Amino acid sequence: MKRNGVAKGVVVGAALGGLLLSGCGGGGGGGGVLGAITGLEVPSQVSVVSAVDNPASPKPSAFKAAVNGLSKAYDAVDTAYTTDPVDTWVHDPSMQPLDLVNEILCMMAQTRAADMVNQGAYIALIDSAACQQGSSKQDGSAGQSSGGGKSTQYEKWVIDSARASDAAPQIVHLWIPEDDGPGGQTGMIQVETTINEGMSASKPFGDFVLNFAFMFGGASSGGGTLMTVPAAAGEAAFTFFEQEGTRQANPADYTPGSQFNQMVVSVEMDAAGAQGVARTSMVAEGNWGGGTFQEGGAFAVAFDAAHMKRAQGADLAQVAAGTYSGEACLSRTTFDTSAWRYDLYHAADGTFNGQAVLGGDRVVVNSGFPFTYDNAGTDVYGHVGYWGMWVEDQSLVIPHGATITKRDHRANTSTPYTVFRAPGKLTRRVANTLPVAKLRGEGMNYWGEVDPGTGPRFAQWVVRYFTNALDGVPTDGFYVLAEQTGWDQNGPVTSPLGSPVDVTPPANQFLGLWSDSLGGAVNYTGGSSNVTFYAEEFVGGDDPVFASGALTLNCFERCLKPNVGQSDVNAGWSGVYLPNATDVNTGVTTYTIDPADMTLKLGTAPVTLAAGVDLTGTENSWGINTGEMVTADVKAAMTNTWDLWNPATVAVSYRWESGPNNWNQYTAVVDGGGNFASFDKPIQFAYEHATANDANGDATYNGRNVRLNYGGNGDLWGIPSQSDANGRWYPLFTIADGTPMGPTGTEFVVKAREKEQAMAVVPNGDCAALTLDAPAAGLPSAAAGVPAIGTAPVVTDAPAVIGGELQVTL
Numbered sequence: 001m002k003r004n005g006v007a008k009g010v011v012v013g014a015a016l017g018g019l020l021l022s023g024c025g026g027g028g029g030g031g032g033v034l035g036a037i038t039g040l041e042v043p044s045q046v047s048v049v050s051a052v053d054n055p056a057s058p059k060p061s062a063f064k065a066a067v068n069g070l071s072k073a074y075d076a077v078d079t080a081y082t083t084d085p086v087d088t089w090v091h092d093p094s095m096q097p098l099d100l101v102n103e104i105l106c107m108m109a110q111t112r113a114a115d116m117v118n119q120g121a122y123i124a125l126i127d128s129a130a131c132q133q134g135s136s137k138q139d140g141s142a143g144q145s146s147g148g149g150k151s152t153q154y155e156k157w158v159i160d161s162a163r164a165s166d167a168a169p170q171i172v173h174l175w176i177p178e179d180d181g182p183g184g185q186t187g188m189i190q191v192e193t194t195i196n197e198g199m200s201a202s203k204p205f206g207d208f209v210l211n212f213a214f215m216f217g218g219a220s221s222g223g224g225t226l227m228t229v230p231a232a233a234g235e236a237a238f239t240f241f242e243q244e245g246t247r248q249a250n251p252a253d254y255t256p257g258s259q260f261n262q263m264v265v266s267v268e269m270d271a272a273g274a275q276g277v278a279r280t281s282m283v284a285e286g287n288w289g290g291g292t293f294q295e296g297g298a299f300a301v302a303f304d305a306a307h308m309k310r311a312q313g314a315d316l317a318q319v320a321a322g323t324y325s326g327e328a329c330l331s332r333t334t335f336d337t338s339a340w341r342y343d344l345y346h347a348a349d350g351t352f353n354g355q356a357v358l359g360g361d362r363v364v365v366n367s368g369f370p371f372t373y374d375n376a377g378t379d380v381y382g383h384v385g386y387w388g389m390w391v392e393d394q395s396l397v398i399p400h401g402a403t404i405t406k407r408d409h410r411a412n413t414s415t416p417y418t419v420f421r422a423p424g425k426l427t428r429r430v431a432n433t434l435p436v437a438k439l440r441g442e443g444m445n446y447w448g449e450v451d452p453g454t455g456p457r458f459a460q461w462v463v464r465y466f467t468n469a470l471d472g473v474p475t476d477g478f479y480v481l482a483e484q485t486g487w488d489q490n491g492p493v494t495s496p497l498g499s500p501v502d503v504t505p506p507a508n509q510f511l512g513l514w515s516d517s518l519g520g521a522v523n524y525t526g527g528s529s530n531v532t533f534y535a536e537e538f539v540g541g542d543d544p545v546f547a548s549g550a551l552t553l554n555c556f557e558r559c560l561k562p563n564v565g566q567s568d569v570n571a572g573w574s575g576v577y578l579p580n581a582t583d584v585n586t587g588v589t590t591y592t593i594d595p596a597d598m599t600l601k602l603g604t605a606p607v608t609l610a611a612g613v614d615l616t617g618t619e620n621s622w623g624i625n626t627g628e629m630v631t632a633d634v635k636a637a638m639t640n641t642w643d644l645w646n647p648a649t650v651a652v653s654y655r656w657e658s659g660p661n662n663w664n665q666y667t668a669v670v671d672g673g674g675n676f677a678s679f680d681k682p683i684q685f686a687y688e689h690a691t692a693n694d695a696n697g698d699a700t701y702n703g704r705n706v707r708l709n710y711g712g713n714g715d716l717w718g719i720p721s722q723s724d725a726n727g728r729w730y731p732l733f734t735i736a737d738g739t740p741m742g743p744t745g746t747e748f749v750v751k752a753r754e755k756e757q758a759m760a761v762v763p764n765g766d767c768a769a770l771t772l773d774a775p776a777a778g779l780p781s782a783a784a785g786v787p788a789i790g791t792a793p794v795v796t797d798a799p800a801v802i803g804g805e806l807q808v809t810l
Contacts (some may be wrong), residue, residue, distance in 0.1 A: 037163050039114030040170045040198040040206070049095075049273075049303055049332065051088040051757050074347050074749050075738065079360025081345040081751055088337075088755045092330070094299035094310050097240065097263035097282050106131030106754075110804035113161040113172050119810070121793040124801040125154035125370065125381060130341075130714065152368060152383040153390045154803070158792045170195040175792035178214065187216035192787035203228075204236050204271050211785040214244060221245065222261075225784040229777040231268055235276075240265040241780040251285055251292040259286025264316070268775035275304040277773050281316045300324070300772040306332055308759060309767040316779065322772075329767035330759035336696045339734045339752035341714035344683070347740060347749050353680065363748060365712030366680045370802050371404040371417070381799060386538065386679040386711075389419075389667040404669065407798050409807040417669035417677060422598035423608040424658030425666045426539040429628070431647035432686060433530040434518070437476075438705050439465040444522060445514040450480050452497045460484045462494055463503065463513060477504030478511060478524070510645055517720050519684075519707035523645040532647050533707065535684040539654070540668055541595040542676035550594040553654055554635045556581040556644060558627030559589035560656070562605035566613050569620060576624055584638045591629065591656070598666050600656045608658045615659065623659025630654070682709040685743045687718075695734040695752070704733070708741065713803075714753050 074081050087106075111124045129152075156177065163170040174191040190213050197207035205228045213223035222244030231237035245260040254260075262283045269276025283296040298319045300311045311324040318324070344363040346352065352363065368385015375396065382391035384404070391398060398404065400421040405414050444463045449456050462482040466473045473479060479500035486493045505511045505526035513522040518533040545551055557580040561568060568575035581587040591607060593600045600607040607626075615621045628644045630653050643649040657664050669677045687708045691699040708718040719731040735750055742748045800808045 037118055038166055039117040039161070039163065040195045049090045049092065049301075049308055049759075051090050051755075074345055074360040076360060079345070079358070080362045081360040081749065084343065084362065084751065084753065086751075086753055086755060088757065090335075090757045090759065092308070092310065092759065094278070094280055094301050094312070097242075097265050097280050107155075110801060111157060111159050111174070112801045112804065112806055113159055115806060115810060116159065116800060117161045117163050117170065119161070119800070119808075121158060121160040121795050122797065122800040123381075123795050124157045124159055125799045125803065126157055127152060127803040128155055129153065130803065152385060152387070152803075154370075154381070154383065154392065156381065156392050156799075158795055160793065173787070173789045175789075178216075187214065187221075188792065189213070190215055190787040190789055192785075192789050202234075202271060204273065205238055209784060211783060211787050213787050220786070223783050223786065224263075225780065227784060231776065235268060235270050237266070237268040237775060237777050239267070239777055239780050241783055243783070245286070247283075247285075251287075251294045254285070254287035254292055256287050256289040259284070259288075264779050264781075266775040266777050266779045268777065277302045277775050279316065279319065279774060279779055281319075281779070283315075300774075302767075302770040302772050303332065304770060307762070307767045307770065308332055309770040309772060311772055320774070327764065329762050329764045331762045331766075332759060334760040334762070335757045336698075336760070337734050337752075338730050338756045338758070339695070339754065340731075340756065341754040342716040342735065342750050342752050343714050344710050344716065344741075344748040344750055347742075347746060363683070363710065363712065365683065365710065366678075367682075367711055368679050369406050370799070371406050372798055373398055373402065373404045379796070379798070384417075384667070384669055384677075386681055388662055388665075407807075409798065409800075410809055415671070417671055420541065420598075420666075420668045420670050420676070422666040423606065424598075424600060424656055425664060426593060426598070426600065427655045427657070428537050428539050428545075429534040429653050429655060430536075431532050431534055431651050431653075432707075433532055433647050434686070434705055436465060436524065436529060436531050437467070438688075438703065439515075439522075439531060440467060440470065441465070442515060442517060442704075444478075445484065446478075446480065446503065446511070447514075448503075448512075450501055450503060452480070452483065452501060453499075461503075462492075466500070473500065473502070475502070475504070477502055478513070479503065508642055510642060517704065517706040517718075518686075519709070519718060525642060525645055530647075532645055535707070537681045537684075538666075540666075540676055540678075541598055541670075542678050543595075546595040550592045552632060553591045553593065553600075553629035553656075554632065555589040555591060555626055555629045556584070556641045558625075560600075560607045560624055560626050560658075562602045562607050563610050564608070564613065564624060565610040569609075569613055569615060569618050572619065576620060581641060584635065584641060584643075588635070593656075598668075600658075607656060609660065613660075620659075623657050623661060623664035625657035626655050628653040628655065680712075682711045683742075684709050685741065685745075687741050689733055689735070693736050693739040695736040698733065701733045716750070 076082065107126050107128055110126050116122055158175040160173045161170065172193040172195070176189040176191065177186070178189050179186045191210065193208060193210040195206060195208040197203060199206040207228050209225065209227040211223065211225050213220045222242070224240070224242030226240045227238060229237045229239050241264055243262045245258065247260040248254050260283065262281070264281045265278065267276065267278040278301040279299070280301070281296070281298040285294040285296070286292065298313045298316045300319045302309045308330045310328050310330065311319070312326040313319040313324050346357045346359055346361045346363060348359045350357060368383055368387070370381065370383050373380045373382060373391065380391055380393055380396060382389060382398070382404070389398065398419050400419055402419045403416050404419060405416055407414050441464060446461045446463045447458070448461070449458050450461050460483070461480040462484055463478050463480055465477070466479050467476045468474065480497060480503055481500055482494040482496045484492050484494050503511065505524070507527035509526045511524045511526070513524065514520065515522045515533065520536070521534060523532045539545060559578045559580070561576060561578055564576055578589055579587060581589070589602065591600050591602055609624065615623070628650065630638070630644070630650055634650055634652070637649055644653070659665070671677060685708055687706055689701050689704045689706070691697065691702045694701070706718050706720065708716060710716045719733065721729045721731050723729045734752070737751045739750050740746050740748070741750060798807065800806065
């Protein structure tokens with residue numbers, strides 16, 4: 001569980017997470033049943049304003065008609081498409097202290113604490129990335145390296161969930177490692193939750209007290225409490241308090257690295273959540289070494305079934321006095337929906353990856369498996385898969401030839417695998433085309449020489465495709481509009497040009513661009529009516545391309561030298577790369593790669609960095625990589641080097657990268673028979689958004705083309721994001737449930753599994769009946785208690801839960 005340094009709600013989540021002791025979706029008053037003891041449940045969300053169904057999410061009728069008559073419709077009542085639960089919540093700036101509640105609840109859902117009642121202390125590996133919201137994680141960008149940072153990474157939590165009898169409270173203790181404490185210290189978040197009563201119709205939040213503390217260097221640096229509080233008959237209420245650090249009289253008094261964070265909430269509502277009132281406050285200030293920061297505010301909220309009234313003040317005193325600096329009325333029946341996670345489902349009966357599937361089945365992607373590694377007598381946990389290998393001790397590199405163990409607790413089996421490492425990674429690129437006109441208005445990047453009116457210079461530029469008819473430019477083409485000078489929390493920082501600069505290449509000349517929406521490189525050859533973009537996949541040792549042994553690849557440009565040394569790197573381009581080919585037969589560099597060592601070679605010399613080379617501060621800081629390489633049969637079909645970017649001639653090409661980072665290298669595992677373990681690559685396909693397929697009926701991005709990727713378990717990425725004024729990131733559009741998509745456009749249908757609603761602003765007069773009364777429970781001024789749970793118990797058993805999936809049979 002990583003905490004935002006300015007503590008905009010992630011710290012809150014350390015406490016709120018303890019609420020969810022049985023998994024998302026809530027339910028009745030009981031959870032897992034172990035012997036005579038039943039685990040208690042409390043809500044999967046603690047919302048001030050409850051979500052409502054969105055009427056603007058129709059299934060595309062044309063596709064629905066197309067699948068009529070199939071043996072099983074994807075949306076039949078008993079399919080996974082229909083029955084898979086959906087988590088929906090409402091976000092509003094007034095609830096910023098609870099901004100990341102659902103994110104943390106999602107992580108806590110993965111602990112399965114209700115199912116593990118009275119099983120003793122156990123380990124749960126938490127996939128926190130699966131729960132991220134309000135970030136740009138769904139952006140289509142693949143980054144500067146094919147590593148992508150997509151490897152599954154877990155946080156190791158220790159949990160103990162106990163209940164003496166069905167009449168006794170349930171006590172849950174959690175020890176959560178924290179590596180971003182004051183001054184960069186590592187420590188532990190300790191959580192103690194006492195659940196006296198599970199949720200019910202009369203007590204929708206149940207009856208619980210949750211205390212938490214941030215422990216660093218043997219001492220607490222802060223903590224807080226989330227708890228239900230007494231309310232009038234038929235109503236429910238809770239309060240929340242969190243504080244970390246010591247507040248200074250003036251922001252200038254904070255020393256570098258010090259901060260103060262405080263969040264306070266009091267909520268009271270009827271049992272149905274239809275009406276109620278709330279007060280919230282947030283203060284975040286300190287010094288991050290580069291200067292001081294100070295932010296925060298306070299809100300008063302009142303809501304009924306139709307509207308929510310929100311008033312803002314500088315602090316709680318101002319709110320209590322009714323001297324608001326801003327007031328708004330919001331609709332609880334009209335809103336926009338943003339989806340954070342989607343799953344794909346099979347649109348019809350058929351086969352997938354050699355297995356029979358039914359319409360409505362969730363698409364299953366085998367992206368890897370967890371393992372244990374005996375590190376000098378200590379078990380280390382990790383995950384290996386398509387994206388490489390992750391281990392909990394990130395300073396540990398499991399060496400080539402070492403043995404790891406895949407444990408299947410349900411089948412009570414252990415399978416050894418041998419780690420296989422290579423100093424680089426081969427990527428296959430499959431060309432796709434898109435009419436250039438469909439890029440109109442698409443923001444892209446270009447690195448090259450442009451004259452913005454003050455003289456030509458190399459830089460990174462923001463480019464768009466404009467047309468004479470619609471944009472008034474002299475000719476259709478690509479135009480530089482701004483220089484990208486850096487990044488901040490809201491995304492790229494740009495400096496607009498005085499007027500657009502045409503960078504459209506002449507006939508048969510090449511222009512290389514970068515598009516987040518299309519997942520990376522976009523190539524254009526002057527005079528063409530299309531652009532080329534690429535679907536990419538790693539080439540593993542089990543790939544069919546090695547069926548006849550070593551693979552020969554021909555390189556024409558950006559051909560890496562072997563054994564690149566420090567002096568080569570320091571010399572820049574000419575030090576790292578060989579001269580480009582002058583034509584398809586002259587100056588071509590021929591490499592080979594053998595599955596026996598998965599290392600690209602020039603002759604017998606490996607195409608890698610020499611030992612000890614430091615790339616820091618160089619233009620190759622992300623690693624070194626080649627341009628497009630092709631097999632002999634593709635080379636034979638080429639008539640000039642420009643054919644590299646002609647998908648009619650070069651439909652498949654390869655690239656090699658190497659470097660000191662995990663993402664620059666190939667890591668796999670081999671079974672006892674010498675076979676590479678096979679993992680499914682993400683499913684990649686182009687998708688053209690349409691108003692008819694927009695969950696909000698929004699026409700803004702009608703016709704927008706993106707490359708989507710699906711890695712299973714809700715992980716659909718490729719929808720571009722943008723940040724709002726508060727630095728919170730949102731996807732540009734939300735796809736309606738039931739929208740068809742896939743490599744041919746019809747294999748799958750999509751369903752949002754996590755959705756956020758933003759209420760629409762309406763005239764203030766619509767909230768005339770609402771009064772901003774204070775909740776009966778006053779705002780807390782301190783934590784109600786401190787967890788008395790001691791140090792984390794030593795657990796030697798393998799994880800009982802991984803990514804929310806039980807690994808043990810109860």
